[in-house]
Amino acid sequence: MDIFLKSCRNELKGNAEGSPGFHVVLGNEACDLDSMVSALAYAYFLSKTLDSGKVPLPVLNIPRQEFPLRTDNAFLLRENGLSQDDLVFRDEVDLGSLHRAGRLDLTLVDHNVLPSSDCDLEEVVLEVIDHHLLERKPSPSCPVTVETVGSCSTLVAERIIQKAPQVLDQQVAQLLYGTIVLDCVNMAPEAGKVTPKDSQYAGLLETHFPNLPPRGVLFQSLQNAKFDVSGLTTEQMLLKDMKVASEGDLKLAVSVIYMTLEAFLQRQSLQQELCEFCHKHSYNLVVAMTISFNDNKEPFRQLAVYSSSTLYRGEMSQALEQARSPSLSLSPMSSPYSDIRAYLQGNTLASRKKVLHIIKDFLRDRERREVHCGTLEESYEVPQQRACTEDAGIEEDSYFPPTPMNSLVEGCPLDNGLPKISAEALTEKFSKMASEEENAGGL
Numbered sequence: 424m425d426i427f428l429k430s431c432r433n434e435l436k437g438n439a440e441g442s443p444g445f446h447v448v449l450g451n452e453a454c455d456l457d458s459m460v461s462a463l464a465y466a467y468f469l470s471k472t473l474d475s476g477k478v479p480l481p482v483l484n485i486p487r488q489e490f491p492l493r494t495d496n497a498f499l500l501r502e503n504g505l506s507q508d509d510l511v512f513r514d515e516v517d518l519g520s521l522h523r524a525g526r527l528d529l530t531l532v533d534h535n536v537l538p539s540s541d542c543d544l545e546e547v548v549l550e551v552i553d554h555h556l557l558e559r560k561p562s563p564s565c566p567v568t569v570e571t572v573g574s575c576s577t578l579v580a581e582r583i584i585q586k587a588p589q590v591l592d593q594q595v596a597q598l599l600y601g602t603i604v605l606d607c608v609n610m611a612p613e614a615g616k617v618t619p620k621d622s623q624y625a626g627l628l629e630t631h632f633p634n635l636p637p638r639g640v641l642f643q644s645l646q647n648a649k650f651d652v653s654g655l656t657t658e659q660m661l662l663k664d665m666k667v668a669s670e671g672d673l674k675l676a677v678s679v680i681y682m683t684l685e686a687f688l689q690r691q692s693l694q695q696e697l698c699e700f701c702h703k704h705s706y707n708l709v710v711a712m713t714i715s716f717n718d719n720k721e722p723f724r725q726l727a728v729y730s731s732s733t734l735y736r737g738e739m740s741q742a743l744e745q746a747r748s749p750s751l752s753l754s755p756m757s758s759p760y761s762d763i764r765a766y767l768q769g770n771t772l773a774s775r776k777k778v779l780h781i782i783k784d785f786l787r788d789r790e791r792r793e794v795h796c797g798t799l800e801e802s803y804e805v806p807q808q809r810a811c812t813e814d815a816g817i818e819e820d821s822y823f824p825p826t827p828m829n830s831l832v833e834g835c836p837l838d839n840g841l842p843k844i845s846a847e848a849l850t851e852k853f854s855k856m857a858s859e860e861e862n863a864g865g866l
């Protein structure tokens with residue numbers, strides 16, 4: 424795999440205008456571990472089996488500068504002797520130019536529809552492999568493999584093992600195996616993410632590669648890496664696991680922070696950094712949801728609302744405090760800053776996904792009131808937009824960018840009808856399992 428990745432970068436640098444071009448394998452815009460590994464492994468498979476003249480090229484669908492935020496991705500690469508310097512990122516290849524020159528074929532992994540910004544590339548999509556809900560229109564020219572398993576890497580492993588098992592080596596197998604184990608929460612049925620096919624191919628990888636790390640140890644190592652925020656700036660912490668919503672004049676970021684709110688609020692120059700973050704990315708508001716564990720290893724959540732605008736901060740705080748579907752059971756906490764409202768979230772089962780629904784309803788109601796009344800409530804004075812006080816660049820439509828399929832802060836489409844156990848609450852259980860397995864052999 425390492426030789427293949429180096430070769431890909433060299434081909435990209437030296438690809439002449441008249442050459443056949445590239446067969447790009449593109450993951451989704453979240454670029455979580457599953458998306459990255461699916462793209463790398465499937466492009467590697469194509470390099471051994473495809474004879475179209477085009478160079479198979481895995482492309483990570485984020486700018487290179489965002490990769491440090493994917494701490495579990497970086498960890499798994501290091502553990503397998505791969506360098507992120509050899510990866511190709513979306514800002515390093517002009518897919519539009521390749522397409523217009525007739526030098527691009529495209530395979531989608533871990534998503535089955537292109538965003539509107541990439542709609543021009545639709546006509547060169549030759550294949551889709553995905554585990555999300557099928558949204559793609561049928562086409563005889565594009566075979567689609569969509570199956571609601573726990574990990575897209577399971578479907579990639581299935582394709583490789585069925586079509587060209589000789590392609591698998593220890594390095595590729597460990598990439599696929601680690602991803603499946605993480606996505607399926609250590610293959611625990613009670614987590615509601617693993618399917619029989621995930622178990623089948625994880626088992627096959629274990630059988631053919633007996634030197635793979637023990638499941639529990641590998642899972643806990645990746646889990647720890649995923650939530651490791653040490654060394655990240657405030658901006659990186661906010662961007663690491665973030666969703667955005669907007670409507671009318673209001674655009675906000677909802678970020679999950681993996682530390683206590685007290686520790687987050689004590690970060691040096693936090694107020695200025697939040698101001699600069701909002702100005703840089705054109706946000707009026709930031710809602711920071713923290714996840715941490717108490718002394719009894721029980722998960723608890725806290726929440727903060729930041730805005731330099733008294734209007735926006737007040738409106739958002741009131742909506743969250745008064746929410747009933749679900750109730751967040753918010754209790755005010757002390758905050759060192761007047762433009763940050765802090766809360767203890769009593770309802771620990773209310774994930775970011777549920778909070779986003781509250782925010783979505785709030786934004787729609789707010790927009791309807793403005794359209795109906797022609798202005799905001801008279802008790803508020805609409806603030807002027809200016810740098811580091813009010814933010815410009817507001818988008819017109821409410822939207823939710825893609826989030827990693829198996830993020831612990833979201834729900835899972837596979838858990839219908841199964842016991843409702845929060846993924847955070849499973850961490851302690853798997854830590855014990857990992858300790859037991861570690862005694863039998865370390866990672």
